[in-house]
Amino acid sequence: MFFLSKLFKSTKSQTVNNWLDEYIKILAERKLKPKTIEIKTYLIKVIRQQIGVKPLTQITPPDISKIIKIYTDQDKAPSAKCMYHLLKDVFREAYAQGWNDRNPAEPIKCPKVTVKRSRMTLNEFRKILNEADKMGNKTLHDAMMLAIVTGQRRSDIATMKKSNIKRNYLLIEQYKTGAKIALPVKLKCKKLNISLQDIIESTKNNYLLSNNNKQIKLDTITRQFARLRDKVFKKNYWTGTPTTFHEIRSLAERLYREQRVDTMTLLGHKSQQMTDRYNDNRGREYKKLRINKSSYL
Numbered sequence: 001m002f003f004l005s006k007l008f009k010s011t012k013s014q015t016v017n018n019w020l021d022e023y024i025k026i027l028a029e030r031k032l033k034p035k036t037i038e039i040k041t042y043l044i045k046v047i048r049q050q051i052g053v054k055p056l057t058q059i060t061p062p063d064i065s066k067i068i069k070i071y072t073d074q075d076k077a078p079s080a081k082c083m084y085h086l087l088k089d090v091f092r093e094a095y096a097q098g099w100n101d102r103n104p105a106e107p108i109k110c111p112k113v114t115v116k117r118s119r120m121t122l123n124e125f126r127k128i129l130n131e132a133d134k135m136g137n138k139t140l141h142d143a144m145m146l147a148i149v150t151g152q153r154r155s156d157i158a159t160m161k162k163s164n165i166k167r168n169y170l171l172i173e174q175y176k177t178g179a180k181i182a183l184p185v186k187l188k189c190k191k192l193n194i195s196l197q198d199i200i201e202s203t204k205n206n207y208l209l210s211n212n213n214k215q216i217k218l219d220t221i222t223r224q225f226a227r228l229r230d231k232v233f234k235k236n237y238w239t240g241t242p243t244t245f246h247e248i249r250s251l252a253e254r255l256y257r258e259q260r261v262d263t264m265t266l267l268g269h270k271s272q273q274m275t276d277r278y279n280d281n282r283g284r285e286y287k288k289l290r291i292n293k294s295s296y297l
Helices: 002-010 016-029 034-051 061-072 077-096 122-134 138-150 196-202 218-232 247-258 263-267 272-279
Strands: 169-173 180-184
Touching (some): 016 077, 034 061, 034 077, 061 077, 122 218, 122 247, 138 196, 138 247, 180 263, 247 263, 247 272, 263 272
Antiparallel strands (some): 169 180
């Protein structure tokens, strides 16, 4: 007890920034995924801006709430939830290391995440795709087709190469999760009548998606998709916030589930529960009841 008391007294004058310098070392030891590190690094910068110069021992629950409120006020519930969990961990580690005598984030409740982004229907996908054709935007057309056929995120379709095809399988190591999946080149989206093999054979470049034989930038995909989406559909058309390029991944899951494809493996998820979230169309489409002929008897 004497040692812990002495240690706590020695850290009383330390600021939040002093502790965050130590906390970053703790994160490095956890061997987190690159995308996770990227997100946490950004959020830590926000924490530094808001309370970095304050003494660690003087941080209160209202200080924590104020930081989370930055995101809830902007209707960014997922970011608010990420910040909540990070703050709780930051101050839990500080308490465990004797830098503080309590965790000021403990009394704070996790903000509720209500997803408002509209799912994409197949008809909407086709209309945006057709507009890309009319505009001669081959880059976006190819990006959309590759996304719907493979069900992968933009960060993964941007790095797909012919050289990653081994024994008729396209090998993918997902950037966000590190999950490794192998997609057969014969994988086919029946509703669009196109296979991964068709896409591979249609490009002369090593990258399946490229701009002048160079890897496409992710922001380019996002901006071009949003521009064409808003040209085809007025903003008040959507029941929630307008659909995004990422929603093609959910659409792919729903289409492939109809084909009885193993969509959990396709999307690279560790649990069926996560995959089922992608299967939720958020009220955009009717669920069709399928019955056997014997049901009529």
